[in-house]
Amino acid sequence: MEQQFRVVGNSVPRSCSKAKVTGEIKFAADIKLDNSLVLKTKRSDQPHALIRSINVEKALAVEGVRSVFTARDIPGKNLLGIINKDQPLLAEDRVRSLADAVALVVADTEEAAERGAAAVEVEYQELEAVFDPVEALKEGAVQVHEKGNLLSCRKVVKGDVEAAFTSAYSVIEKEYTTSSIEHNYIEPDAGAGYVDENGCLVIYASTQNPHYDHKEVVGLLGVADDEVRIIQATTGGGFGSKLDLNVQGFIGLALYHLKCPVRYVYSREEAYLATAKRHPFVIRVKTATDKDGRFIALQMRAVCNTGAYGSYGMAVASRSAVHATGPYAIENVDVDVKCVYTNQTFCGAMRGFGAPQMALAHESQMDLHAQALGLDPLAIRRINGLRAGQTSATGQLLTASVGFQDCLDAVAPYYEDAKENWLSAPTDPFKRRGIGIGGMWYGIGNTGVQNPSTARVEMSPEGKVTVFTGCADIGQGSTTILAQITAEVLGLGHDDITMVVGDTGCTTNAGATSASRQTYISGNAVKDGAEKLANVLLTEAVDRLRAPKNSLHFVDGHVAVSIAPEIRVSVAKLAKRIHDKGGTLSWQGFFDPETVPLDPETGEGVPYATYAYACHMAQVEVDVLTGEVDVKRIVAAHDVGHALHPGNVVGQICGGVAMGVGFALMEEFEPGKTESMKDYHVPTVSDVPEVVPIIIESPEPSGPFGAKGVGEPALIPTAPAIINGISSALNKRIYDLPANLERVIEASIQAGHFRVQE
Amino acid sequence: MDKESVRIEFTVNNKEVALDIPADATALHVLREMLSLTGTKEGCGIGECGACTIVVDGKAVNSCLMLGAQLDGRMVTTVEGLATESGLHPLQEKFMEGHAVQCGFCTPGLLMSSHALLEEKENPTRAEIEKAIAGNICRCTGYQQVITSIETAVSERLDGENR
Amino acid sequence: MSKIAYIKPDSVGDAIEILADKGSSAAIIAGGTDVMVDLRSGEITPEYLVDISRLEELKGIRMENDELVIGAGVTLSEIYNSDLLAEYAPALKKSAYNFASAQIRNIATIGGNVAHCSPCGDTIPPLVIHEAEVLLSGKDGQKRIPIEQVATGPYRSFLEPHELITAFVLKPRKAAFADFKKIGRRKDLAISRLSMAVMIDKSDDGTISFMRFSLGACTPTPHRMIPVEEFMVGKKPTEKLLFEGGRLLAESMIEITGRRPSIIYKEPAVQGLFVRMLHPVVN
Ligand SMILES: Cc1cc2nc3c(=O)[nH]c(=O)nc-3n(C[C@H](O)[C@H](O)[C@H](O)COP(=O)(O)OP(=O)(O)OC[C@H]3O[C@@H](n4cnc5c(N)ncnc54)[C@H](O)[C@@H]3O)c2cc1C
Ligand code: FES
């Protein structure tokens, strides 16, 4: 029998949505602290140089400038980074990219700060710079960091690829490239801070991980934990880039020295210049099938460019290596992904951590093999698609919640219909239609490392529930879902739960809002805390209702006897009794998914406890005369385990598709050239197709009420589906992203479509 | 040397205001920094995102591309002026119900663009809705739930009138 | 340090006086959609902003003595909504459809679009095919110059600092076929990578009897592509002819610009867009 839920599974109103539609809600830039000073950084204008000297005298002479800080003013450790610490807040002896901050100016007004920053004089000794990661790996290349340009390498090795290639029916080898991408969340990074009456530095920030920010600022300033408090301000999107420290460190440094309120709001131009990007990849891949279309081998050599600093680069390399096979069972695998330093703007986390780049490669190879064998693209994915009971390339046995085949099945009727009715429908003589399929899998949480979440669930003696969680809601709706989970456990309504979110003064670490992990991991942590609380309430109710625990359940703010619900006692009464007896009503929840670290040589291990799966179908129309691509429709089937909030899931899918359209067709960040939003094209409503979201529920036994995640999966299959659609429309494949006007028209010409049709 | 200042008088959300502003201040700056109407957002400062959209004399405009001085004598509505004493504006309600709001940073701009459209057109088509919000970039929602929310507001208004 | 003053003249005469007085330290601001962007980036650093956005004398679209007169202060929204333009200059009306965004169309003016001298100005090719003349007012009185003379190069204007565009005078024409098309990096809110405007009439025998054609965003300044017009006139439009005309267009473009990197795309794309735009006139 299907389990019945009261709260989860419903699209309840989202937290804060009222304050968001009235304009009342305060984002970081909206926080007005009295007499607040303004910050601005002087940034490097050199991609690679030694700093000879920094002269701040002229800057200090600017009217309205209060102070100018350089690396020397940092009392603690001037090295930041979530995985490897290699990025100074303020440059010491050298700059490694145009984004590097050299000095921090504090002034009365924006204008004074800007003038002050312009007046800081830096004398550089220019160094040769390296921008291409392949070049950077060559012997004798310019060294970006002392320890060398290779940041990390992740290998996944299984079976014997060479033997498989020899015996294969069909072998295809290709190279793919993807571009650097700007997250372009609509809220530029911002923060504000003050020193409270206890001397604690309080920093409001637009962030995806307040507890990490806290640790970094504490380390930077060399102060005690309780001397810094980070409060997540309402955050206007992040998509990975607000995982790094952006304004927080600067605000902390100014507060530390000046003890008076400060604010720092990045202009869009500064957000473009100074924050992390998506790693561009060069992927060389060789795959083999038997005569039935079964993939028997995959060999990949990929290089990703992390720019001047590591940020999440190692995680990107790791995840991409693990995801190289896509959602397919392949016996012989040999993957090597290198993450390389260059003098480009640094790259970090972005929605998918390398998996979207991999998906371009594995989904293109899928179609190439299908074509070589005369197989239907959907059919070849059915043959190879993972099923429960199969083993991944890292040797992980997938036991449950493997919904990839279900996703294929869900898309199939749309696919057949589109082939039959849409593809053949008469169109403009110079437009060609194509249908493309894209598949994906995505491991929930960090790759083969611990990534716990904690939460506190508290009930007042009056029966009011408060959840304390460090889990940053950046617009994806985690706060709503965590409230739903708590309410489900305790038999309350979602709006009975008070949520205290992302305040290191009172919440505990929930880890990053990244890797699509919050519903699954923080959801479980909250559920754990709520269940502990439920347990003491039930224990108390046993006493009151004189019925065994397993005969009781929560309903409408009461504990009732399941077979005789009129026999009940209110939760408030139980809380009061527990409280009066000196019992505790405050419970800490914890969850860390079961993973096993990956072997450095073979990648063997359990990188994730569970995976999400998806399949997209794209219907595209290509203008063979101009290279314009019109994506008409995306059918998007996603296995999310259990959709705790279908409205949110649909929102993630539609938003992911839009981002995928940008990745596929138009987005490309060129350091040094892309300066503002006029130089970078994010899809408008007119560029985004109709989306048919299909939710597949293949419950995950270890997930909170069966849930997994969807945030990143939503984006991953879109670009490959579109590229496959373009390829089938033109009978000519594009291997490089974005498939912009130039690339599409070239493909059209090469395929011979650019000609008189009559 | 100091910036020259300009005296302006205009109506914002049905309230008359008069103030001296720097000559080169944008309308966005005047609203956010001088009148504390922070519902209007800055996403790019150059007309490329629509987060700063306000309605001036019935028309949606980017307040980042307008001089504050150009507000003189105008009727301005910002997101703070959408709700009335009797409650939220129907668009605000539908945006909430239809999950058109994720991070919410683009939301005020989207609301103002669609508000201007609904004031101008009784029953806009889907194409007209898309045209009206094409200058509002939303990086979260992919627009689909935004469009349906606007459509619902339109159809409920029509139903209300036909009843 | 920067000192900016704001001046709002009451009339065109007033504006000219101020402009003449302040010389190149003043910038005209109409809709501001270029000026504000340039101010922010530091591209321009004027000391005075002269706001002409509310001058009634610059408004209005009307027929005067068989000439179509469009005030320099007419906004792109007004252009898009004009019935008069739908009849007499439909390509110009169409150029407003994919112009920037609704918010920008509501304030951006045709005068600003032309005066900015961007090679990508969308209203320019339609103005060119209507052989528009530009009415200038300056301290020496009024002048009438052809639209193609306003820009002397990209973002470089023929206008003196004391001169103001007051209106555009177009040859109205109800052509059998008229269109404007552009290609951008996305479907809306995009600057033209290339654009073109055309008007065509056909004789009873189906041959092209009249054609005006202009290419935008590809050459430093706007051009009527007369060789292309001449090639097409007198011929029956077939797909093959369109490809030939497009080829000629691409060659004419390259003759002007030389082979720059962007030509790799633009060479086929102008030909392609030409074919696409004119395809409806085949038969
Ligand atoms: C996001 C965005 C998207 C855009 N998209 C497009 C697009 O799709 N197509 C396109 O063509 N343009 C586009 N533009 C550019 C701009 O909107 C247009 O050029 C617009 O028509 C300029 O008009 P305005 O009234 O705003 O000019 P302003 O910014 O006020 O002025 C522009 C220039 O013209 C001068 N000027 C203005 N009026 C006169 C006059 N009467 N006499 C003499 N000089 C004058 C000014 O001094 C200034 O140099 C876009 C701009 C932005 C910010
Ligand atoms: S801030 Fe005005 S359009 Fe982006």
Ligand code: FES
């Ligand atoms: S809801 Fe986040 S940008 Fe639109």
